[in-house]
Amino acid sequence: MLTTEVPRPPAVLLDTFFDPSNDLTGLSLYTGDDNALMPTPRSLDESRPYVTLTFAQSLDAKIAGKGGKQLILSGSESMAMTHWMRRMHDAIMVGIGTALNDDPQLNTRRLPPLPAEHSHKYHLPRPVVLDTNLRLSSNCKLLKNYKAGNGRRPWIVTIAPRTDIGWWNNRRTVLEEAGVQIIEVESNDGQVHIPALLRKLRELGVRSLMVEGGARVIQSFFNESQAKVFDSVIVTVAPTFVGEDGVGYGANISGGSVQNLKHVQSALFGRDIVVVLESKEV
Ligand SMILES: NC(=O)C1=CN([C@@H]2O[C@H](COP(=O)(O)OP(=O)(O)OC[C@H]3O[C@@H](n4cnc5c(N)ncnc54)[C@H](OP(=O)(O)O)[C@@H]3O)[C@@H](O)[C@H]2O)C=CC1
Numbered sequence: 016m017l018t019t020e021v022p023r024p025p026a027v028l029l030d031t032f033f034d035p036s037n038d039l040t041g042l043s044l045y046t047g048d049d050n051a052l053m054p055t056p057r058s059l060d061e062s063r064p065y066v067t068l069t070f071a072q073s074l075d076a077k078i079a080g081k082g083g084k085q086l087i088l089s090g091s092e093s094m095a096m097t098h099w100m101r102r103m104h105d106a107i108m109v110g111i112g113t114a115l116n117d118d119p120q121l122n123t124r125r126l127p128p129l130p131a132e133h134s135h136k137y138h139l140p141r142p143v144v145l146d147t148n149l150r151l152s153s154n155c156k157l158l159k160n161y162k163a164g165n166g167r168r169p170w171i172v173t174i175a176p177r178t179d180i181g182w183w184n185n186r187r188t189v190l191e192e193a194g195v196q197i198i199e200v201e202s203n204d205g206q207v208h209i210p211a212l213l214r215k216l217r218e219l220g221v222r223s224l225m226v227e228g229g230a231r232v233i234q235s236f237f238n239e240s241q242a243k244v245f246d247s248v249i250v251t252v253a254p255t256f257v258g259e260d261g262v263g264y265g266a267n268i269s270g271g272s273v274q275n276l277k278h279v280q281s282a283l284f285g286r287d288i289v290v291v292l293e294s295k296e297v
């Protein structure tokens with residue numbers, strides 16, 4: 016039977032996201048249907064997705080090296096845990112800073128192999144990029160994977176054009192022809208308005224969203240004061256120091272949202288500690 020054949024996600028994730036009664040295995044395989052949903056973390060709010068804020072950091076709270084150099088902070092065990100988490104969300108989001116710097120794939124390729132007789136793949140989350148200036152490269156891995164049938168169509172969330180409509184329309188056409196779906200939401204000071212973004216994603220059927228960063232996006236979620244915008248925070252802490260030249264996310268955190276976080280569990284994955292916090296009801 017499928018439920019015994021498919022490898023199970025780590026207990027810490029099942030505990031965090033699902034009711035104990037929820038049997039999710041066997042349901043979350045990718046059949047090639049770009050619109051198919053997956054079992055999804057319990058949602059407390061029907062007006063927006065369940066939001067998991069997650070990233071890997073060093074002991075000195077850096078998420079990247081000097082000048083934004085991408086660092087592999089997670090060891091293989093916690094990296095696999097992150098890929099399990101990716102499988103458990105309808106969508107996965109990064110800012111354009113990360114998309115340009117890292118050219119990420121945001122897929123689930125580090126999971127244990129499925130039994131040979133399976134014709135399907137692990138479920139893949141919808142990649143979403145916050146990009147107010149339509150800077151995403153039409154040659155990025157997200158688009159290559161989509162075209163090769165190894166990823167869902169990427170969505171860009173942007174705001175209304177502010178200047179040079181001709182340039183904007185041209186850029187929009189280039190990206191759409193490359194396979195991107197472009198979604199406009201309201202702006203907040205020239206950036207995507209986070210509560211409006213979440214409402215829009217929910218309207219489009221996204222019931223769970225994993226926010227992977229980078230630094231500015233993490234700050235925006237932590238600092239959002241108009242509404243509650245995340246439900247859980249899952250941080251991988253790697254036993255390493257990056258030093259003061261690295262990229263941090265904590266310097267400007269001031270919102271009440273961080274004070275409302277409650278520790279749920281810490282678990283060891285190889286040499287890394289994964290810390291799970293939940294946002295308390297306010
Ligand atoms: N260790 C880890 O787990 C991770 C590390 N990283 C690292 O993070 C670094 C990238 O971080 P960073 O440069 O801060 O870029 P981000 O990925 O946070 O993207 C920020 C950009 O997104 C756009 N954006 C649109 N709306 C918003 C909004 N509401 N809030 C925030 N940003 C918005 C803006 O660009 P515009 O105005 O042009 O739209 C903004 O400059 C990389 O070095 C990467 O390696 C990234 C993810 C995870």
Ligand SMILES: Nc1nc(O)c(N)c(N[C@@H]2O[C@H](COP(=O)(O)O)[C@@H](O)[C@H]2O)n1
Nearest residue numbers: 071086087088089097117119120121227
């Ligand atoms: N969990 C985790 N650990 C690290 O050490 C990382 N550097 C990241 N980075 C995030 O993962 C993206 C890369 O994803 P792919 O491997 O290309 O699928 C990167 O862009 C960050 O969002 N995460």
